[in-house]
Amino acid sequence: MLIKKGAEACLFLEDWQSRKVIMKRRLPKKYRLPEIDEKIRTNRTIRESQLLHYAKEAGVPTPTIFMVDLADSNIIMEFIEGEQLKQVLPASTPEKRRHLNRRIGEFIGSLHNNEIVHGDLTTSNIIFTSRNKLIFIDFGLGEKTTDLELRGVDLHLMKRAFQSTHSRIAEECFNDVLEGYIKAVGDNPAKNVLEKIDEIERRGRYVSERRKTKNDKEVLNNNSFIHA
Amino acid sequence: MGGIHPREAARHHAKVAGDTISRAFQEAGIKPKDATIIAFSQGPGLGPCLRAGATAARTLSTYLNIPLVGVNHCVAHIEIGKLVTDAKDPITLYVSGGNSIVSAFDAGRYRIFGETLDIAIGNSIDVFAREAGLHQQKGLPFGAIVERLAKEGKELVHLPYSVKGMDLSFSGLLTAVVRLLKNGKHSLEDLCYSLQETAFSMLTEVTERALAHTEKKEVLLTGGVGANKRLQAMLATIADEHESRFCVVPKQYALDNGAMIAWAGILAYKQGITTPVEESFVRLKWRLEDVKALWVEP
Structure with missing residues (x-):
């Protein structure tokens, strides 16, 4: 059963080996070229399953992984209520x-x-x-x-x-x-x-206030060659 | 390097300001005394350029004795986009030489959901084009030249794809593609193709994330890079998948323009917002989120 359609992956709540699990499946994105898409989905599936495990080793609670299916970009993990x-x-x-x-x-x-x-x-x-x-x-x-x-x-x-x-x-x-x-x-x-x-x-463009010098004068970035 | 030199651009602005303003009055068929307010772009942007505009605006406002309204450049892009496409409450992707922003209205302001952590997408394309020895022609900016070359590209070269949460980073991508250009193993067409495919996939991904998060029903594309047909196609795909309407702002109103400043000024003025001359200093890094968008229906 589909329980969440995220931007990056879909979460399904399923019965698997007589327990409730989450299947996190990274579905292909039509807007991306298949070459880019497959690489991103495979990489993220591997990375995510590894990191869920490393995090647990670091004492940070994460869901337990039961299975990883790379061909399908699918991680089967513990369902957390x-x-x-x-x-x-x-x-x-x-x-x-x-x-x-x-x-x-x-x-x-x-x-x-x-x-x-x-x-x-x-x-x-x-x-x-x-x-x-x-x-x-x-x-x-x-x-x-x-x-x-x-x-x-x-x-x-x-x-x-x-x-x-x-x-x-x-x-x-x-x-x-x-x-x-x-x-x-x-x-x-x-x-x-x-x-x-x-x-x-x-x-970035994260600064709302102008940068101030010691005497509170505006710093002008006169040497920037960027587009407005 | 190349691009716009702030002081030279400012000199140009000051030179043509008078003529441009009188032509605007002519085309609108009104006299200066018919104007109710003077709206001007107060930021964000390049200091010298903003100051040239602000000086002209202060002069007019004082001379005509009518209120001054300082407008946020990014707000103006969103508002004119909404006006011309009839969008009500969109997720906006604003992509230009200086900005790559995903924004949506929430709790009184246009919130930034994602943006570039380093350089803007338009700037990345321009720098690449210059490094490749391409030349801008009248009516044909670098973006359009790269888009045309990309159509001839066949082989995808893998480039760094850098999405961090809802934010983006283009600097690694730019460095990599310029390096590949210099080593000469790939055709320029393939590199343009790969640059576009990678960068636009990143932009589309963060836009989709914001769309999924906010569940808005419209996607608005604006800014110069929004003219790119491939980027439009990608965004149309996600808008469709999330049952949202896809709106592209026509070029005339998607590139920087005076009408957008005037319109955003009118919206603010109708809410009683004016800018006293003593507070009309330019704000180089004025954030979209710092503006209380009182005129937007929640």
Whole structure:
């Protein structure tokens, strides 16, 4: 039974070997050339199943994988009953929200400590179970890497997810995530990642304020040869 | 390198401003005293260019004694697109030389769901074209030349495909394709084809993710790169799959234009928004999300 048609994959809830499982199938995308499409689907299926496993080793709860079928870009995994974080957060008390977000920050820290970046941290990709457990899903865009840039992007995406879907509580949510994160990775490594987030936000078109010099004068980028 | 030099462009803007404004009045068949407001692009963009426009706008507003309305350039693209395609509440893909943004309206503002983390798609295509020694002709920008060459491409060369969440990165793709160009093992046609296929698949993927996430019923394509037929076809496919209407903004209103600034200015002014001269400084990095879009029905 199809339970979710995402942009990237379809989730089916099925009975398999007498248990309830999720089949995550990456269906071909018609808009992409088959050469590009097949490569992306196979790569992401491999990567996701590996990372779900590595994350578990790092102490971050993820669904258990039962089988991977590369020919079909299909991962068969444990069915997790619960709600997406995006449904839980707005309905929670500030205290519960704070607790959850700090916990999430700690888990993201554990991923990074173990050279894993998730690649798509949103409030849809964290499940809160009926047994009060947080489970991370959807590692399809993740990577095994120590790249500071990608760690920065990871947290930056989380921040953006809060801003775009929970704009009213975005700031407190992200600050609590950071608090947990700093606790998990330590002050200095966290400082480097935070600086990276700043850099990413400055680099793109993320800056609403003009850059200021010491005397608050606008810095003019007169040497840029870019298109307006 | 090449492209627009900000100060030279600004000099040009200042030179032609007078003539352009009087021609606009002529074509509209009105006199300056008939104008109710002066809308101008306050940002984001290149400082010297924005300042040239802002100076002209301040002068007119003071001289005619009518209010000034500072407009966000990206908001203006979305609003004129909605007006000319009759879209009500779309997911917008705005792709140009300086921008690659996926946006949709939520809680009072146009939110950015995805965007480039480094360079814009139009800029990537232009840099590649220049590296390949192509020359821009009148009425035929680099994008159109690359599109034409891509049609002759047969063999796909694998290039870095970089989607991070809903955000994109084109810098690795550009570096790789320029490197392949220099080593000369592939035809220019194949490289144009591969560049387009890879970059446009990335853009379509993030647009589809935003579409699936928000469940909006319209997809709006605007900006100069939106003129590309292959990109249009890809987006039409996902719009169809999500039972959404696909709207392409006609070139006249998809490229930077004065009408879009005027229209966005009117929308803001009707909500009582004006910009006092002392607050009319240009905002080089003014984010789409910083604008309260009071005129949009929630």
